[in-house]
Amino acid sequence: MVLDFDAVIRGGTVVTSGGVARTDIGIRDGRIAALAVGLTAERVIDAGGLLVLPGGVDTHVHLDQPGTGPSEMSDDFDTGTASAAAGGTTTIVSFAWQPRGGSLKETVEDYHRRAAKARIDYSFHLTITDPTPKVLEEELPPLVESGCRSVKVFMTYDGVGLNDAQLIETLAASRKAGALVCVHAEHHGLIEYLSKRLVAAGLTAPKYHPWAKPALVEREAIGRIAAIAEMLDVPIQIFHVSCPETAAEVARFRAQGLKIWAETCPQYLAFTAEDLDRPGFEGAKFIFGPPARSASDTEGLWHYLRDGTLGIISSDHSPMNFDSPRGKKVAGEDASFDQVPNGIPGLAARLPIAFHEGVVKGRIDLETFVDLVATRPARLFGLAPRKGAIAIGADADLVLWDPDATQVLTLAGQHHGGDYTPYEGREVRGRVVSTYLRGEAVFANGRVIGPPGEGRFLARGPYPEIAPRGVFPIPFNPVDGTLVV
Ligand code: URP
Ligand code: ZN
Ligand code: ZN
Ligand code: ZN
16 A cells, blocks of 8 residues: 555544444545555554544534623633543534624624634534524525524523524525524423422422423424424424433424434433432532433433434533532522523533443444434534545544543543533543544543644535425425415
């Protein structure tokens, strides 16, 4: 074999979503140039005894989002992507978050500046909180064309959630512009109703957070957004499915031919509602929405991960300091659960938790693991074939993974910017040895070495998986929103 590689990863067991094989990897100009046994180069990276995985692709990551006072995010694109590299993730899709009353175009320009210090590659979802005609008709189409090919909408949260009319207008505009729509699906009115009554009854501890967000809150919202998506022929991705009851809804809609996809996150595989009942105010470290549910729900999610209904494990990394926004310093330990902002950090824990709970415990095989954390997210979000796979021509984004090493997850090991990890003290088998972005090490020997600014913006192409539908409940043209009568 000709010696024209910049580097060779030698002796590892390469895992792709299609199979597991012993092969060397030749890297040239930041891309995978050869897959064969016996490759040589001056720079040889020894992967003997290790697995070689495609770099993780995390398509649900919140970084540097605006907050008010203490609910400010504890990670920007520097610390957040450091954490990603440490956890074996080389691509993220983060959010360009439109403030109410703000311009979406200016928001995206602002996020391009914020992301200039990223250490790994990135793209943006367009979070629309204020879908004015100007935003939907003038600003959205060119932004989608520029490679931000997904929109994010919330069905709950004050100041962020959209009402039904706004959801319909936003999905219709996304259909025209060619964007996939990602949805936080929970019934806002019911959550408010339940929260108010719980608090009035003095049931304010973190453990009552799941009481305010029972599974039916999620199920109803998925049904509602699916109906809108069906009418308008818009592809949708349901974010953070928390339990089999709602995954079953997704499966049902898919079987009917809807273009509906869904993810779950490590926190729904690792925690239960009991974690919210930890002593003192510790339970607040586990407040995220939809909430953690029961052990049998956790087990049930694996069924839907195996059958592909849930095609992605993303982190939903939403880092905030425990000592302030979670109420400890701000409101005292008696802050009620509904005052605590939802979200936890988890970028670096994503692969370790998915591997330990999935592969080590025999729930999924290695190929499915890689599919869930890298290949499928890359495909669904228009990043393939460049990202998410070990294949000739793909970026040499690679993770050397020790499947036998055990590690105890700690805050320091997460390399993120906040003051806690909900995974503190948790022992898992499987560990990132080193992470490579386009052939260069960004994490090795326990240290993040990829410098800020090395990450590149990824303009995403149209979705090949999504073909237009032909049959509608009424004569309707989703492309221009006209009735064909
Ligand atoms: O609790 C959560 N999931 N917070 C992060 C923002 C979101 O809803 O995705
Ligand atoms: Zn409210
Ligand atoms: Zn959400
Ligand atoms: Zn989120």
